[in-house]
Amino acid sequence: xxxxxxxxxxxTALADPTRRAILARLALxxxxxxxxxxxxxxxxxxxxxxxxxxxxxxxxxxxxxxxRRPCRLEAQPLAEANDWxxxxxxxxxxxxQRLDALLDEMKAQAKAVTDKxxxxxxxx
Amino acid sequence: xxxxxxxxxxxTALADPTRRAILARLALxxxxxxxxxxxxxxxxxxxxxxxxxxxxxxxxxxxxxxxRRPCRLEAQPLAEANDWxxxxxxxxxxxxQRLDALLDEMKAQAKAVTDKxxxxxxxx
Numbered sequence: 350x351x352x353x354x355x356x357x358x359x360x361t362a363l364a365d366p367t368r369r370a371i372l373a374r375l376a377l378x379x380x381x382x383x384x385x386x387x388x389x390x391x392x393x394x395x396x397x398x399x400x401x402x403x404x405x406x407x408x409x410x411x412x413x414x415x416x417r418r419p420c421r422l423e424a425q426p427l428a429e430a431n432d433w434x435x436x437x438x439x440x441x442x443x444x445x446q447r448l449d450a451l452l453d454e455m456k457a458q459a460k461a462v463t464d465k466x467x468x469x470x471x472x473x
Numbered sequence: 474x475x476x477x478x479x480x481x482x483x484x485t486a487l488a489d490p491t492r493r494a495i496l497a498r499l500a501l502x503x504x505x506x507x508x509x510x511x512x513x514x515x516x517x518x519x520x521x522x523x524x525x526x527x528x529x530x531x532x533x534x535x536x537x538x539x540x541r542r543p544c545r546l547e548a549q550p551l552a553e554a555n556d557w558x559x560x561x562x563x564x565x566x567x568x569x570q571r572l573d574a575l576l577d578e579m580k581a582q583a584k585a586v587t588d589k590x591x592x593x594x595x596x597x
Binding site for chain 2: 353356357358360361363364365366369372373376422424425427428430431433434435436437438440441443444
């Protein structure tokens with residue numbers, strides 16, 4: 350896969366809450382299809398379909414044990430997706446800083462109003 | 474949108490090289506549809522379709538200027554997608570460490586072989 354088509358496959362695989370939940374489970378360790386299907390109100394074939402997509406995207410691999418074929422998370426494509434997003438960190442951090450500055454300004458204004466009112470009350 | 478459906482929309486939007494390139498261009502500043510279409514071998518309607526999807530996912534917003542309607546990047550959903558991926562950082566960093574250890578071991582073995590051969594040559 351080219352880097353671009355790997356990113357396409359990774360982001361497509363991540364665009365589903367069941368597949369994200371499967372990855373979250375596998376982050377804790379290997380699991381069989383039966384174990385993975387348990388927390389979901391889903392049939393094993395439905396889970397198997399998600400697993401096939403995750404496997405094609407290289408996000409999981411399957412063990413050789415013919416009976417269990419345990420699934421395991423492969424983190425490398427997640428690292429590459431993270432690298433892509435990291436390029437935009439500056440932008441969202443700039444937004445947070447602007448928001449922080451705005452909140453500070455609002456707090457200062459609220460304090461000024463309170464102080465002014467207290468001054469009035471003490472003057473009365 | 475719930476946090477889960479926002480992640481679905483964000484990852485779906487990112488799963489396409491043209492949409493990722495549009496975001497990369499917008500990271501440099503606002504741009505009109507005409508400006509965005511230029512570097513791509515794509516019609517303006519095709520680009521507009523991608524922009525609509527990015528807008529629905531909240532990854533871009535459009536200006537009010539009726540003529541240009543400049544597009545601008547909205548980084549917040551990217552920050553949330555990044556947060557989701559960050560949970561797996563430990564896993565891929567552990568993999569990198571294992572790979573580093575393996576490379577160190579291979580280098581040490583290669584050095585041992587070289588040293589041994591040099592010792593032989595000197596003995597001849």
